[in-house]
Amino acid sequence: MAGLRHCPTGVDGLDQITAGGLPAGRTTLLTGGAGCGKTLLATEFLVRGAQRGEPGVLMAFEETSEELATNVAAFGWDLPALQAEGKLAVDYVRVDREQIDMTGDFDLEGLFIRLGLAIDEVGxxxxxxxxLEVLFSALDDTARLRSELRRLFSWLKHKGVTSIVTAESGDGPLTRHGLEEYVADCVISLDHRVNEEMAIRRIRIVKLRGSAHGTNEFPFVIGSAGFSVVPVTSFGLEHPASSELVPTGVPGLDSMLGKAGWYRGSVTVVSGDSGTGKTTFAASFADAACARGQKCLYLAFEESSRQLARNMASVGLRLDRWIEAGLLQVQASRPTEIGLERHLTTVYEQVEAHHPDVVVLDPITDFTALGGGVAIKALLMRIVDYLKNRQVTAVLTSLARSDGSDTSMSSLIDNFVQLRALEHSAQRHRSLYIQKARGMAHSQHVRRFELTDQGIEILEPVQVATA
Amino acid sequence: MSSPPTEGGETWELRLYVAGETPRSVAALANLRRICEERLAGQYSIEVIDLLERPQLARGEQIVAIPTLERRLPEPVRKIIGDLSNTERVLIGLDLRPER
Known part of the structure; x- marks a missing residue:
């Protein structure tokens, strides 16, 4: 099978986990339970194809052309337009069990003719x-169906089209009717589980001939632009490494770093207990970026845009003027349990829409605290990976955890700033230290700081550091 | 327009969808002719549609399996599939009561 080519699907992340795409000219079986996103992924495969000059045919057994068009319009996919442009043909096959009486031997030539017609219409x-499952419930002769489907798969191969056939997953075997026996080249399984009250979608490459695909399951999200697979294993070390410096917005912190800021495209986590000033650090960074005329995307998960502006005004950060000037985009939302994945894709989409120079996520803890740690961490890593590739400088705040879980994505984080509150002589003092700053000869001191009406002021080193 | 299935002078309009001249389609047509001669002599018409020549009709008429027999008249329209070798199933499918 050395000559097996790949067909890059254009679906975000899918080509990475399949090492280049689906087997070209072959059939891929896509399985999963109801509501897993099979139709959506399959439709996106056609939409992305149409966009890259590969027209497609959708043979739909469960939804009419109109229903499909309505269902995917929210993703910005205009199926009627693609049809009008000759890039897509949709044939709704209505198989009505009550209308059909079996009177003897048959084949599915009608289906083949329709498929052939549609393929020829758009090339x-x-x-x-x-x-295909619908056929099994409508037609009694399972043996005949099986032989016809076998013929269908080899016919598709002969036609040279790259195809996706969807099927319901069964309890024991992969699909209810064992279709995987006939599709030898690629099997992909989708899954939608609810874990600790959080919905997690996963995609798994069950089989992919002639390819060193990853065997892991990958989380995926359905965002407002379609599918997005999170390939946790593919984190390249190919991010651009800029030597350009971006001020932190806190002069004292810049000097602790030993330079005029942190590197462009770096990701910084500011971690600390509640009330240590994490948001103020993040806001200072945002404020400084806007003061330089740069654009900032601020994703606030605990405060509204107005609360943030009001609270930061008390430490001399006038964020409202940047909002008015259009430089600061504050997106406030709560990571409700069911919408977790959507929040993370929001970052992705907002960055694509606004092209910010800097991004703040305040805080990321709300996500990781909600359970389903692995998948959420993977999503966060994907976001971080993405921001780095875009050379967007990011600050993420994180509530410090005693188990150190806030440092668990450490490999992707360039800079780690720890904030602490120390009680001393009946007073609470804030202090910070730089746990890590890649590529910088940073200070090892623990420094006290204060939140003043002029912003954050870093004080002299603390002489005796307490744990 | 709904006429009860009587033995009166109504016309049965039947359509047989095939794909080329295969043994199965030849058998289906032979079976259909036999049944019609036995039960509907003089009051039926059979139109054979070869979908290889008119593929658009497969889509328009929602044909999946071959052969498909469509009872266009009397209404309601009914479809039955297969080579029509099971006469009893054909009679039930066409709503022609089997002979006692």
């Missing part, structure tokens, strides 16, 4: 059949 390179 299709991609085909989706969603979902």
């Amino acid at each position: 299709a390179k991609r085909v989706v059949i969603d979902t």
Whole structure:
């Protein structure tokens, strides 16, 4: 099978986890339970194909052309337009059990003819059949169906189209009717689990001939622009390494770093207990960026935009003027349990929409605290990876945890600033130290700081550091 | 327009969808002719549609399996699939009561 080519799907992340895409000219079986996103992924495969000059055919058994168009319009996919442009053909196959009486031997030539017609109409390179299961419930002769489906798969191969066939997953075997037996080249399984009250979607490459695919499950999200797979294993070390410096917004912190700030495209976590001033550090960074005329995206998960502006005004940070000037984009939202994944994709989408120079996520802890740690961490890592590739400088705040879990994505974090509150002589003192700053000869001192009406002021080194 | 399935002078309009001249389609047509001659002599018409020549009709008429027999008249429209070798199933499918 040395000559097996890949068909880059254009679906975000899918090509990475399949080492280049689906097997070109072959059929991929896409399985999963109801509501897993099979139809959506299959449809996106066609939409991305149409966008890159590979027309497609959608043979739909469960939804009419109109229903499909409505369902995916929210992702910005205009199926009727693609159809009008000759980039997509949709054939809704209505199989009505009550209308059909079996009177003897049959074949599925009608289906083949329809598929062939649609393929010829648009010069299709991609085909989706969603979902074949319907035939099993409508037609009694399972043995005949199986032999016809076997013929269908080899016919598709002969046609040279890259296709996706969807099927319901069964209890024991992969699919309810064992379709995986006939599709030898690629099997992908989707899963939608609720874990600790949080919904997590996963994609798994069950089989992919001629390819060193990862065997892991990968989290995926359905964002407002479609599918997005999070390939945790593919973190390259290929991020651009800029030597340009971006001021932290706190002069004292800049000098602790030993330079005029941290590197552009770096990711910094500011960690500390409640009330140690994490948001103030993040806001100072945002304020300084806007003062330089740069654009900042601030994702606030605990405060509204107005609360943030009001609270920061008390330490001399006038964020409202940057909001008015259009330099500061504050997106306030609560990471409710069910919408977790969507919040994270928001980052992605907002960055694409606004092209910010700097991004603040305040705080990321709300996500990781909600359970489902691995998947959420993977999503955060994906975001961080993405920001780095875009050379966006980011500050993430994190509530310090006694188990050190806030440092668990440490490998992707360039700079780690720890904030502490120390009680001393009946007073609470804030202090900070730099746990890590990649590529910088940073200070090892623990320094006290104060929140003044002029912003954060870093004081002289604390002589005796207490744990 | 709904006429009860009587033995009166109504016309049965039947359509047989095939794909080329295969043994199965030949058998289906032979079975259909036999049944019609036995039960509907003089009051039926059979139109054979070869979908290889008119593929658009497969889509328009929602044909999946071949052969498909469509009872266009009397209404309601009914479809039955297969080579029509099971006469009893054909009679039930066409709503022609089997002979006692």
